Each structure stands twice: as structure tokens, then as C-alpha cells.
Amino acid sequence: MYDFVVVGAGPAGSRFARRAAEAGREVLLLESGTVGEPLACSGHVSTDIWEYVDDEAVARLRQNRVYGARFHVDGPGSRSYPFYKREPVSNVIDRVGLDRTLADFAAEAGADLREGHTVVSVDERDDRVVVEASLGDGGETERFEARMVAGCDGPTSRVRRALDLPEPDELLHGVLGFDPESDASDFVDVHLTAPTFFAWRIPRGDAGVEYGLAAPPSEDVSGAFDRLTDAYGATTDRRCSGAIPVGPPARTTSDRGFLIGDAAAQTKPFTGGGILYGMRAADVAASVVDPEDPTTLDAYESGWRDELATEIRLGKAIRRCYSLPRPVQRVGLRALSGEIGVHMDEPSSFFSASNLRSLFSRGSPPEGKGRGD
Ligand SMILES: Cc1cc2nc3c(=O)[nH]c(=O)nc-3n(C[C@H](O)[C@H](O)[C@H](O)COP(=O)(O)OP(=O)(O)OC[C@H]3O[C@@H](n4cnc5c(N)ncnc54)[C@H](O)[C@@H]3O)c2cc1C
16 A cells, blocks of 8 residues: 555646655656646746756746846837846746656656556545556556645645545636747736736747736636737747635645645635745655654644745735725835845735845936836
């Protein structure tokens, strides 16, 4: 019997599998398709991402360095309000490559990684969990037993449903498209034009330019995406979409199961980004959950909230600003834009000494950085 069966080899599942295997646990990591595919993510992350991979991967996965964001209350060509640092704030990365790298680390640490295994049922018993996986269209299935199950199977988690755990507050619908023309410029553009969220343009170096938009699924997300690319005069050759969970459920653990990553809505409410929050929660789980002792799940439930709940709460407050009247947004953006000292994953860093110093000692932006239109 395995100690843990981990469902889903995204960043959260692979990170947890790696850390648990390194701690000497017997880990089975099941992935429904091929690791990393299909793509449904911008891969725009803070530079903290490099703490999770080795030096070789940094050069291979990095597509562009980003120094800041130009916010626009309206569409392309409208006045922009730049927020920037003098060093890179974030990186744009090859997301498919990241998933492959993290899954390989898990396998090298000893996790039993099986692709092409779609988990179709989870039966939680007194002393174990029994998980059944489908091996393809032929109807063939395989059963596995473990002391615990980790649901790392993304925003529409099947494990979450099987364990009867509550749903996230909200699922947004995100759409992406890519223009192949290369662009290694320093700024992403953010347009506060999508209902309750935003649209974006991300320069991805030789990988081209990404356009994207997210909004509640009740909105015409595809139509809004077309209007965005038309306004930029861009032609996108590939399009993909995915769900973005916002607002973690009140409970993410059951008797012998727990959720990590998007399955637990461990995302930034103001960007939808969840790669790093999910991996931080995975590290908490690997350090506190003992598969022989289900009572340790309580330590995970409180531990990941200690790590992320304040940032998520502040992130929700930032997101509320996306729905303010436009004149109010303009005043706020004008007041706050300029050089910043905030960490993009930590809204609480707005109150840090480095950000307050930046706010109150603003000079001209360096050449080529942060000049508004
Ligand atoms: C349009 C869009 C843009 C985004 N941009 C960013 C960004 O720029 N930066 C950022 O940090 N985040 C971004 N995100 C969010 C980010 O993609 C997620 O937060 C992140 O992927 C969560 O990782 P995860 O491991 O929890 O889940 P996932 O990455 O979704 O991984 C879940 C894995 O489980 C597998 N799986 C699902 N069901 C089963 C099953 N039944 N059996 C076996 N395997 C299963 C899936 O195939 C998948 O590999 C974006 C999301 C969207 C939709």
C-alpha cells in the first residue's frame, strides 16, 4: 500500500509528491493525460519560482523578464498607469516545461509517476483510500490503495467532489491566445475592462505575445477576448481556456484526504495566479501530514491558511477595486502608480518599508521603464 496517492501532476501535485518522497514516503502520482498538457496558463510568475527548480531549468524555462505592469482603465491605446521596479518583478515562463520539470523531480525523488491515468473514483475507508483510475478509452481501469489521497487535480477537482468537500467561492473563465511575433519588452499591460476582472497582454520573448482575459462564466468571455485582440490589431493563432478558482472553501481536508493548489482555490484573487501559492501549500502538507496519523490533517488545514490566508484576504480587497467606477479607478491609479516595492505574490508587502519608501520618494522612472503613454 502507498502512503499517498496524489491525483494530478500539476505544480501542486508534483511538488507535494517530490517533497513527500524525499521525506521517505511511498508516493503514487497519477496524471490523467501527458504532464503539462493541454496548456491553460500564462506562466507569469514572481521570480520566487526559481526556488523550486535547479539552475539548468532556469535558462530553459525563462521566456522573458518583466519589470512592471501598465494599468489601463480602458482598452488598448488609452492612458496607462505604470507600476514598476528597477529589477525584474516577474518572469514569463514555459508553463508546459515547468510542469514536466517538476514532475521529473518528483519521479527522481522516488514517486511512482503514471501518466494516462484518470482517477474516476475515490473511496475513503476507515484505514485506507481506494482509488480507481481509467487507463483510456478501452474501458480498462486499475485500482490503487493508499493511506491518504491528495487531491491536486485542479479547479474542477473530482477528488474534492468524491470527498464531499465544499466548492471554491467562484470559478472564473480565462481565455488565452498567442500572436507569434516576438516581443521581449519589459511591461505587461492590464486592462480593467473585463467584468470583475481584467484583460492582459504579455510579451513572451521569442514565444510571441499572449493576449488573455478572465471574467465570470456568465459573461461573454470569448466575445470580450475578440474585442481585445481586435483593438490591439493582433492575430492569435492558438487559443486555450481554463477555469480560475477564487476563494478557498471553508474546509480542504477530510478523514483521509486533502486538497492542494487550485483544487483548494489557493490562488491570488486579484490575478488568478496559483502556481506559487499551490507549491507553498504543498510544502506545508509534506512537512506536517503523517499518512499513519489522520489527525495531522488538521495541521495542514491550519498550516496552509497561516501561510496564505492573509494574502488571499488582501488580494480579494484589491480585486474589489476592479469594479470601482472608472473615475475613482483613475484617481487611485494616478496616486499609486510609479516605482513600487511590493512583492507580486504578497499584497501585505504594500505596507513594507521598501514599498512605503518607494511611495514617498518617487523620482523619474529610469530610461525606458515605466513611462506612461
Ligand atoms: C487562463 C489562465 C491563465 C493563468 N495564468 C497564470 C499565471 O500567469 N500565473 C499563475 O501563477 N497562475 C496562472 N493561472 C493559474 C494556474 O494555471 C493554476 O493556479 C495552477 O495551474 C494550479 O496548479 P495545480 O497543480 O493546482 O492544478 P493544475 O495545474 O490544474 O494541475 C492539475 C493536474 O491534474 C490533472 N488531473 C485533473 N483531473 C484528474 C484526474 N481525474 N485524474 C488524474 N489527473 C487529473 C490535470 O491534467 C492537471 O495536470 C492561470 C490560469 C488560467 C486558466
